[in-house]
Amino acid sequence: MSVLVASIGFGLISTSILAIAAVGFTLQFGVTNVFNLAYGSVMTGAAYAAYVANQFGVDIWVSMVLGGLFGAALSLLINRGLYTPFARHGLGLAGIIQVTLALGLILENGLQAIFGPSYHSYQMSQGPSFHFGSMVFTAVQVGIMGIALASMIGVHALLAHTKLGKAMRATAADAPLARSCGIRTEFVTDIAWLLSGLLCGIAGVILVMDLQSFTSTTGSNFLVPVLAAAVLGGIGQPYGAMLGALIIGMVSEVAAAVTLPQYKEVIAFVILLVVLLFRPRGILAEVASLKEVVA
Amino acid sequence: MAAGCIPAVNLINQAGGVLGHKLECVVADTRGDPADAVPAASQLLATQSNLVGILGPSSDEADATAPIFNDSKMTMMGDTGAASFDQNAYPYFWRLTPADDVKGTAMAIWGRQKGFSHAAAVFGNDIGSQTDVPTLVKAFTKLGGTIVSNESLALDQGDYRTEVARMLATNPDVLFIEADAQTEATFLANLKDLHGLIPVIGTSLDQAMYQAVGGAIGAQNMHDFYTTIRPLIGSLGTSTKTYDQALLASGSQVPKPDQWISDPFCPAHYDEVNLLALSMIAANSTTPSTYNSYIPQVANPGSGKTLVYSFDEGQKALAAGKQIQYVGASGFIDFNKFNNSTTGFEAFQFQLDGSTVSLGTIPIDEITQANS
Numbered sequence: 001m002s003v004l005v006a007s008i009g010f011g012l013i014s015t016s017i018l019a020i021a022a023v024g025f026t027l028q029f030g031v032t033n034v035f036n037l038a039y040g041s042v043m044t045g046a047a048y049a050a051y052v053a054n055q056f057g058v059d060i061w062v063s064m065v066l067g068g069l070f071g072a073a074l075s076l077l078i079n080r081g082l083y084t085p086f087a088r089h090g091l092g093l094a095g096i097i098q099v100t101l102a103l104g105l106i107l108e109n110g111l112q113a114i115f116g117p118s119y120h121s122y123q124m125s126q127g128p129s130f131h132f133g134s135m136v137f138t139a140v141q142v143g144i145m146g147i148a149l150a151s152m153i154g155v156h157a158l159l160a161h162t163k164l165g166k167a168m169r170a171t172a173a174d175a176p177l178a179r180s181c182g183i184r185t186e187f188v189t190d191i192a193w194l195l196s197g198l199l200c201g202i203a204g205v206i207l208v209m210d211l212q213s214f215t216s217t218t219g220s221n222f223l224v225p226v227l228a229a230a231v232l233g234g235i236g237q238p239y240g241a242m243l244g245a246l247i248i249g250m251v252s253e254v255a256a257a258v259t260l261p262q263y264k265e266v267i268a269f270v271i272l273l274v275v276l277l278f279r280p281r282g283i284l285a286e287v288a289s290l291k292e293v294v295a
Numbered sequence: 296m297a298a299g300c301i302p303a304v305n306l307i308n309q310a311g312g313v314l315g316h317k318l319e320c321v322v323a324d325t326r327g328d329p330a331d332a333v334p335a336a337s338q339l340l341a342t343q344s345n346l347v348g349i350l351g352p353s354s355d356e357a358d359a360t361a362p363i364f365n366d367s368k369m370t371m372m373g374d375t376g377a378a379s380f381d382q383n384a385y386p387y388f389w390r391l392t393p394a395d396d397v398k399g400t401a402m403a404i405w406g407r408q409k410g411f412s413h414a415a416a417v418f419g420n421d422i423g424s425q426t427d428v429p430t431l432v433k434a435f436t437k438l439g440g441t442i443v444s445n446e447s448l449a450l451d452q453g454d455y456r457t458e459v460a461r462m463l464a465t466n467p468d469v470l471f472i473e474a475d476a477q478t479e480a481t482f483l484a485n486l487k488d489l490h491g492l493i494p495v496i497g498t499s500l501d502q503a504m505y506q507a508v509g510g511a512i513g514a515q516n517m518h519d520f521y522t523t524i525r526p527l528i529g530s531l532g533t534s535t536k537t538y539d540q541a542l543l544a545s546g547s548q549v550p551k552p553d554q555w556i557s558d559p560f561c562p563a564h565y566d567e568v569n570l571l572a573l574s575m576i577a578a579n580s581t582t583p584s585t586y587n588s589y590i591p592q593v594a595n596p597g598s599g600k601t602l603v604y605s606f607d608e609g610q611k612a613l614a615a616g617k618q619i620q621y622v623g624a625s626g627f628i629d630f631n632k633f634n635n636s637t638t639g640f641e642a643f644q645f646q647l648d649g650s651t652v653s654l655g656t657i658p659i660d661e662i663t664q665a666n667s
Binding site: 254263 | 420446447448449451452453454455456457458460461464476477480481484488489502503506507508510511512
């Protein structure tokens, strides 16, 4: 029983990292319709940016912010310099996915060329451990959960209570109509890439802070559960991504406690398939669509 | 593999080559899976007219490609610990790499010698890691210990906290582990955070493993808690020094050659090339179907044989009409009737700078006895 209870606590940590990454992914997809498979490599790039800062003696939490900013800048650059020109040339959805896949590999190999094939770690301490019954969290993990909570509240506040958020939702729902209503959709798209990149970068750094060791493929390895969380919740739906992250994160950990651990990811994906069988657009897709109509 | 082949070929060519021929290392990319390896093997045989021997095949594709090379009567030095070759029936397949299942027994012996009685076995769910598990469990139990937890890990997960909690619930006094570097690093970091480390017996001496695990748990903890069981390297004086010097001198062909100094497989590949070359000289032929049967003649111990520690020493002794026993940089070689040579294992401890020191050896006789 204590392992089961502990696994729920561990699930909170997994969920936190997954939620930040999945919300960043789905936010950008919702506004721009680009299924960005280079997302994992951008996460790794941000982790390396934070690593460089950390090696110069910068505190890991400040390095995390720098990593987030790096992710934001890189994402904007990628869209402006690569995806948008391809889209202007009429490349379709499948073609763009190929471009993102190729870019991911280029980034991954570029990072390997710069930093080498070996593993790296941040100069940081996990801090003291806190016990809540059977659950154990280090200070860093508590910090990670706090960042995730703050990020989710921030995204909610942006989308629900700001003009920019409403403009993003309008662009996501119907970009030509939003443009005809006077919304600067290109500016909104830039903001979406920046915000997505910021969350992507932060997720990359806190993933490594939790793993404590990383290499050029670390972010790409994490991409599959990120996509699963985003798709499970309803691709393009930030609240759905939060819920998807919670389900994937919790199910993986609890499955490892009550079944054979090597199948924990398999069980999470079986649940993903079952859910998509009954709700092909994800758990919150219909709910979110209805809300848009009512609003 | 190049870090073994290139230094050997350089020294052989400097010594005049083999029967007047210069050797060259040629790369054939099997992409690590049988589907790509089979056409790659066929292409290699069809396009390399001067092919005289093969280093490989490797674990991922040996079962698929070994029959192809064997049917073509092409001598190969298998780079696989797969148990399917323990009783190898291919006459052209030879193996210096110890079988994976033997490694499991060696781990168990070392654990029991150190007084551990309640062990957790945590291995990656890949075939290479899982091969160790049955013999580890069997030998550890036979030697009076108990495996209290036996878990397989899905590789490269974001965390292993629940798996660690499951393991800790069984109160092990030692952890046997084998997985890729990222997985081991994450698992051990989670163990450190949740409970604190317990003695760990692993199987890798790679610098990648040191960087990943040492970075995750700290170099001091890696030194204090982590022991690695690897094929016996030993300190064999001349052959090891000759290999090390040749490796370091091949910097223009082998990037960062010093990184391979402590890798146990590179000296084995170096030895494999020397064995091929010396058996060609002994057979007075570079044709595999002719020289193949001479391999044990130049490698295995025997009365009246002259010990040689390099290709140059070996060719001179053969030219003088002597019977030779090549003592390799990877250790003594003694092929059995299945063309397998296993000479024992050695325990290593990582130092704070990433180098390793030997803690002791596990003789092959002891392993055979525990495995019986």
